[in-house]
Amino acid sequence: MVKIKDPDAIKKLILSDDYEHKRIISISAHIDHGKTTTSDYLMRRAGLMSDAAAGQALMTDSDEEEQARGITIFTSVVLLNFEVEGEEYLVQLSDTPGHLSFTGEVSRALRASDGAVILVDALEGVMTQTETNIRLAVGGEACKPVLFINKVDRLINELKLPPKKVYERIDIIIAKVNELIRKVAPKEYASEWKVNFQEGSVAIGSAKTGWAFTMKTLQKHNIKPTVVFEKYNEGDERWLRENLPLDDALLEMIVKHLPNPKEAQRYKIPRIWKGDLNSPEGKSLLECDPNGPLLGMITKIFVDPKSKRPTLIGRVFSGTVKAGQSIRLVGMRQNVPIKRLGVQEITDILPMEKVPAGNLFSVFGFMCPSGESFVDADSDMVGFEPIEYASEPVVSRSIKPVDPQDIAKLGDVVSKWIMADPTASFVHDKESGEYRLNGIDPLQIEILTKRIDEQVKIHVSEPIIVYREKILQRGDEYHTKSPNGHNRIRMYVEPLDEKTVELIKKKKITNEMSARDRAAVLRDEAGWDAKLARKILDIYETSILVDAMSGVQRFDRIWPYVQSTWREFIERGPVAYEPVMGVKVTVTDATIHTDPAHTGYSEVATMTSAGLNMSFLSAEPALYEPILNVDIKTPPDTQGGVIKVLTGHRGQILTIEAEEDTVTVKGTLPTAETIGIADEFRSATAGRSFFGYEFRGFEQLPASMQEEKILEIRKRKGMPEQMPSISSWSRYIYKRTG
Numbered sequence: 028m029v030k031i032k033d034p035d036a037i038k039k040l041i042l043s044d045d046y047e048h049k050r051i052i053s054i055s056a057h058i059d060h061g062k063t064t065t066s067d068y069l070m071r072r073a074g075l076m077s078d079a080a081a082g083q084a085l086m087t088d089s090d091e092e093e094q095a096r097g098i099t100i101f102t103s104v105v106l107l108n109f110e111v112e113g114e115e116y117l118v119q120l121s122d123t124p125g126h127l128s129f130t131g132e133v134s135r136a137l138r139a140s141d142g143a144v145i146l147v148d149a150l151e152g153v154m155t156q157t158e159t160n161i162r163l164a165v166g167g168e169a170c171k172p173v174l175f176i177n178k179v180d181r182l183i184n185e186l187k188l189p190p191k192k193v194y195e196r197i198d199i200i201i202a203k204v205n206e207l208i209r210k211v212a213p214k215e216y217a218s219e220w221k222v223n224f225q226e227g228s229v230a231i232g233s234a235k236t237g238w239a240f241t242m243k244t245l246q247k248h249n250i251k252p253t254v255v256f257e258k259y260n261e262g263d264e265r266w267l268r269e270n271l272p273l274d275d276a277l278l279e280m281i282v283k284h285l286p287n288p289k290e291a292q293r294y295k296i297p298r299i300w301k302g303d304l305n306s307p308e309g310k311s312l313l314e315c316d317p318n319g320p321l322l323g324m325i326t327k328i329f330v331d332p333k334s335k336r337p338t339l340i341g342r343v344f345s346g347t348v349k350a351g352q353s354i355r356l357v358g359m360r361q362n363v364p365i366k367r368l369g370v371q372e373i374t375d376i377l378p379m380e381k382v383p384a385g386n387l388f389s390v391f392g393f394m395c396p397s398g399e400s401f402v403d404a405d406s407d408m409v410g411f412e413p414i415e416y417a418s419e420p421v422v423s424r425s426i427k428p429v430d431p432q433d434i435a436k437l438g439d440v441v442s443k444w445i446m447a448d449p450t451a452s453f454v455h456d457k458e459s460g461e462y463r464l465n466g467i468d469p470l471q472i473e474i475l476t477k478r479i480d481e482q483v484k485i486h487v488s489e490p491i492i493v494y495r496e497k498i499l500q501r502g503d504e505y506h507t508k509s510p511n512g513h514n515r516i517r518m519y520v521e522p523l524d525e526k527t528v529e530l531i532k533k534k535k536i537t538n539e540m541s542a543r544d545r546a547a548v549l550r551d552e553a554g555w556d557a558k559l560a561r562k563i564l565d566i567y568e569t570s571i572l573v574d575a576m577s578g579v580q581r582f583d584r585i586w587p588y589v590q591s592t593w594r595e596f597i598e599r600g601p602v603a604y605e606p607v608m609g610v611k612v613t614v615t616d617a618t619i620h621t622d623p624a625h626t627g628y629s630e631v632a633t634m635t636s637a638g639l640n641m642s643f644l645s646a647e648p649a650l651y652e653p654i655l656n657v658d659i660k661t662p663p664d665t666q667g668g669v670i671k672v673l674t675g676h677r678g679q680i681l682t683i684e685a686e687e688d689t690v691t692v693k694g695t696l697p698t699a700e701t702i703g704i705a706d707e708f709r710s711a712t713a714g715r716s717f718f719g720y721e722f723r724g725f726e727q728l729p730a731s732m733q734e735e736k737i738l739e740i741r742k743r744k745g746m747p748e749q750m751p752s753i754s755s756w757s758r759y760i761y762k763r764t765g
Contacts, residue, residue, distance in 0.1 A: 034377050036108050040117035041370060041379065041386050044317065046289040048114060049385060050281055051342070053121040053136045055164055056146035057156040057719060061177040064234040065146060066122045068273045069107060104136075104327065104340055104371040104387060111282050118281060119370075119387045123160075130467070131450035132327070133160060134414050135397050137168040139326040139342040139387060141295065142285030144277065145172050145204065145222075149196060149231075150181040152689075153203040155658050155719035161204065165220065166211030167415050169295045173229070173280040174204055174222040180233040183259050186688065190256055199686065201229060213294065228284045230276040238267035239276035243283075288385035289315040292344060302409045311345045317383030321346030321354065321403045324411050328397050328447035329371070329389075335482060337443065338391050340371050344411075346403070347383040348390075356393075357400040357410035366392025396446040413534040416450050418722035420465035421653035421698050424472050425488040426479065427461045433483050437462060440482045444475055451475060454598060465493055467722070468698070492699045494740070495608040495651040495725050496600035498522055502646030504615065507638040508761040509630035514585070515761050516634050517616040520642040523609045526553040528569045538566050567594050570610045581619040581626075588631035589614075593639065601640040601751050602648050603740040608725065612639065637759035644753050650736055651725040653698040658691055659708055661716035666690045668711030676700035677729075695723060
């Protein structure tokens with residue numbers, strides 16, 4: 028139970044229209060750079076924990092799994108009220124994970140935030156996940172950043188660096204962070220959003236000890252930064268904590284350099300909402316108007332580890348959400364009641380009768396996916412743009428209920444966990460009765476399966492890398508017939524251009540868009556023929572189905588069967604039943620029997636599947652494997668060992684950057700080669716290296732490995748242990764007679 032020091036003060040600030048004194052922020056960093064320890068000091072300052080516990084309790088790591096592993100897995104949300112320079116502020120804080128497995132939690136927290144406190148370990152420096160988080164925060168969700176360089180004590184105590192060398196290390200970190208900000212920030216803010224120690228948007232300190240300072244802190248106390256070295260030499264860390272408290276420096280940056288909700292929404296809304304900004308709804312959003320039409324988003328689902336009851340957490344951007352009212356879920360197209368409303372305090376809810384725009388909120392009484400927009404029950408207002416994620420599911424585990432009678436219950440349980448974390452996905456194999464759970468990496472899947480097993484006992488397979496099937500050229504056009512010979516369809520497949528794939532991934536083109544709007548984007552940004560662009564039948568995953576037919580009658584009757592078959596084909600390609608990516612399928616002709624009795628599902632599905640599979644196999648198909656960007660920071664004398672480990676696992680060296688006492692090796696590495704590799708890096712460097720990685724994309728598996736890997740996967744899946752052949756479907760080729 029979280030003891031809230033002054034709940035009435037928090038309620039008053041939430042309901043207040045004094046936006047100048049509100050901040051909605053996320054704390055974000057690479058794993059183990061000190062986010063949760065830092066959050067402790069803000070909890071202490073707000074009266075939620077004792078002085079002694081701060082920096083030790085890791086209060087926002089409330090889940091048992093987090094405590095056991097010593098890492099943040101789930102974003103924790105807490106509302107804190109502070110007094111800064113005699114004025115009262117409400118800080119709505121999200122402590123986000125730093126591990127690649129849980130970047131979805133980071134993305135969702137940032138959608139609801141206006142500012143981001145970026146943490147960097149002074150010893151490890153800017154790591155891969157630091158770069159990812161800056162890209163997600165500053166570039167993806169337009170969150171203005173400030174920087175906290177943590178663990179400076181390690182430079183003094185472990186590396187024994189003199190002041191000059193410590194300052195140089197800090198300057199390098201600031202420069203690297205600013206270079207990333209420059210690249211990804213909105214163009215009009217690229218210069219303004221750079222962090223600067225002289226201006227007070229950079230803090231330097233140690234969360235472990237509880238001290239930090241900004242330029243303003245030093246000026247206020249009329250001291251020089253060398254006092255830190257003096258106090259460490261004297262063994263007087265307590266003086267630092269008492270005279271340069273971490274929470275003072277952080278709050279100063281948050282209050283002085285991060286925007287309030289009203290200020291932030293003026294530039295954030297145009298990036299995340301594609302409605303008419305000049306409409307009454309658009310103006311209400313830009314002004315963060317609590318009296319305007321309701322529009323908000325669910326950005327997190329907190330599932331209580333004990334009761335398993337989901338609490339939905341989100342942000343109100345316009346209007347006011349009220350307890351007892353009915354709201355409309357835009358994506359799910361259904362109305363739901365708000366049974367209980369409040370604001371989140373880590374694991375507890377502080378009840379509220381209403382929550383106006385510019386605030387986070389918590390609610391339960393219904394279930395929907397994270398990222399869902401909501402409006403007033405009778406509103407037809409458009410929702411927000413989908414949240415972009417940094418990674419794709421590339422690891423799979425099959426799960427099966429111990430009791431076969433629990434198969435339906437398992438489906439319900441898995442569905443709820445996937446709603447909570449849409450970066451994972453699952454497919455139900457009706458033949459085997461298994462669910463295949465796909466995730467970003469083995470750790471994410473492990474956490475999910477543990478949660479599922481607590482509700483339904485399951486058998487879980489070993490982790491398996493999920494490959495992709497892709498074609499290298501245009502396939503042959505096939506004219507196929509249904510088994511009864513009464514229906515025909517003609518089609519071919521070809522690679523989808525990378526620009527269109529990018530537009531799909533970024534949700535710039537979707538099935539929900541009007542044909543006219545979608546065609547305009549494809550014409551302007553991907554060079555499509557305008558007429559063809561208006562005839563898209565379906566977009567699924569990263570592939571497109573196009574209608575190039577002329578004068579075909581009754582196609583609408585068989586369309587649901589064609590769509591179902593094509594989507595199943597995208598989910599399980601003919602090479603090894605792995606997902607297909609980046610294909611454009613063009614249907615050029617069809618003949619549909621006049622009698623519906625002859626156009627059943629099996630007839631249509633068979634001829635459609637035959638055409639898809641044969642054209643795909645004629646187009647030089649290949650397996651593509653997931654690849655990671657990796658960086659390893661290591662002492663110069665261990666550089667050779669790092670390179671040997673990396674290249675020994677099919678890794679490639681991209682750059683080697685040398686600093687005075689470290690070398691950063693950046694490269695790429697197949698996901699399949701990562702199991703146990705961190706231990707190899709530690710062994711090769713006597714434990715002195717730091718290893719980080721992020722998802723890069725898919726690259727073609729080397730030609731020498733293609734057939735062996737395809738046959739291995741086919742054997743594992745119970746498919747015929749031979750390379751796929753067009754002959755398997757050739758009996759369905761239509762041949763004109765007479």
